[in-house]
Structures are given as C-alpha cells and as structure tokens.
Amino acid sequence: MERFNFTRRWTEIWGRVFFYCAKVVIFFILFLFTCKKQSISIPEPPRGGEFTLHSVNGKVSLSDYSGKLILLYFGFLSCPDVCPNTLQVYASVFEELKKQDLEKLEFFFIDVDPQRDDIKNAQEYVNFFSKKFLALSGKEDEVKQVAKQYGASFHKVPISSSMGYTIDHTTNVFALNSEGKILGVIFHGLSKADVKKKIEEFLQKL
Numbered sequence: 001m002e003r004f005n006f007t008r009r010w011t012e013i014w015g016r017v018f019f020y021c022a023k024v025v026i027f028f029i030l031f032l033f034t035c036k037k038q039s040i041s042i043p044e045p046p047r048g049g050e051f052t053l054h055s056v057n058g059k060v061s062l063s064d065y066s067g068k069l070i071l072l073y074f075g076f077l078s079c080p081d082v083c084p085n086t087l088q089v090y091a092s093v094f095e096e097l098k099k100q101d102l103e104k105l106e107f108f109f110i111d112v113d114p115q116r117d118d119i120k121n122a123q124e125y126v127n128f129f130s131k132k133f134l135a136l137s138g139k140e141d142e143v144k145q146v147a148k149q150y151g152a153s154f155h156k157v158p159i160s161s162s163m164g165y166t167i168d169h170t171t172n173v174f175a176l177n178s179e180g181k182i183l184g185v186i187f188h189g190l191s192k193a194d195v196k197k198k199i200e201e202f203l204q205k206l
Contacts, residue, residue, distance in 0.1 A: 046151030049180040053136040069105040076113035091130035
C-alpha cells in the first residue's frame with residue numbers, strides 16, 4: 001500500500017512538472033510567432049553628419065571649421081535658467097583653457113525657438129557670455145533635423161502666461177569634429193572642472 005502511494009505521489013509530481021513545462025513551451029512559441037507578425041521599433045542611433053544653418057553673417061556649415069572641435073548646444077533666449085547657467089559655465093571654462101586649445105574649438109548655440117528669436121538677438125545674447133559663442137538658427141524643421149542627427153530633441157510646452165509657451169529641450173552639449181562625427185557628450189550638471197577635463201579629452205581626439 002505504501003509503495004502504491006509513493007508511486008502515485010511521484011506520478012502526480014511529474015504530471016505537474018510536465019504541465020508547467022508545456023505551458024512555458026507554448027508561451028515561447030506564441031511569443032516567437034508574435035514577434036514575426038509585428039515589427040519591433042528600434043530607435044535610430046544618432047548619426048551626426050554635416051549641416052548648414054544661418055548666423056548673423058550668413059550660412060554656416062560644419063565643414064567650414066575643418067580640424068576643429070565643435071561643441072553643440074541647443075537652447076533659446078527665453079530659457080529661464082538652464083541655458084544661461086550652461087553658457088556661463090562654458091564661458092568660464094574657455095577663460096581657463098590654453099590659448100592653443102581655445103583656437104581649436106568652436107561653440108555653436110543652436111536656437112530652437114526661431115518663431116520668437118531673431119538671429120541678431122540670439123548672437124547678442126550669447127556674446128554677453130563669450131565672444132567665442134556663435135548663434136545659429138533656421139526654419140523649425142531645419143533645426144529639428146540637426147537635433148535629430150545628434151540625438152537631441154525639443155518641443156513646445158504651453159504655459160499660462162503672456163509668453164504662451166516655453167520649450168523643453170535637450171540640455172547636454174555634444175562634442176563633434178568638422179565632419180560631423182560625434183566624439184562624445186558633456187552631460188548637463190557637470191562641474192566646471194569636469195567640463196574642462198572633458199573638452200581637453202575631446203581635443204586629443206581630433
């Protein structure tokens with residue numbers, strides 16, 4: 001009798017194991033079938049590359065700055081704190097860089113609010129922080145295309161004031177060469193010392 005009960009218990013255990021294994025196999029087959037029927041969207045990685053926008057002196061292309069390190073930042077004139085703070089940090093870093101290093105780099109401030117910001121006003125704005133900064137702009141779709149190339153983004157956010165909207169935008173600075181190859185990203189919030197170190201590292205990659 002005991003032997004019969006023992007055999008029965010093991011039969012029940014193996015039956016349950018088989019049942020759960022069968023469920024896993026069926027689930028896996030259904031998963032594979034679903035993946036084949038549906039296309040899985042994979043975000044396109046930033047590819048960088050050439051672009052042309054406008055400055056106060058006319059068209060500016062990335063290739064105009066052969067052999068230089070380009071620091072790319074997206075902002076706008078009505079930005080309450082992030083943009084001015086970022087520009088202040090980089091202006092301060094530029095004052096501490098060696099002359100030969102400073103001559104090898106450019107800082108592009110790409111205005112993401114062409115609807116409200118005139119390019120002349122944008123250049124005057126960045127000049128307040130550093131004469132080394134160059135303001136660039138274009139039509140909204142042109143600016144969005146450049147942002148997409150480098151993995152940045154921006155969009156309008158409605159607000160209850162006379163301004164009507166503000167803009168949520170990427171706050172990192174992108175480092176690239178004149179061919180549009182992305183050398184790296186300097187993340188927002190780094191200390192001045194860390195920003196300086198990153199710039200010097202990128203200069204070594206030219």
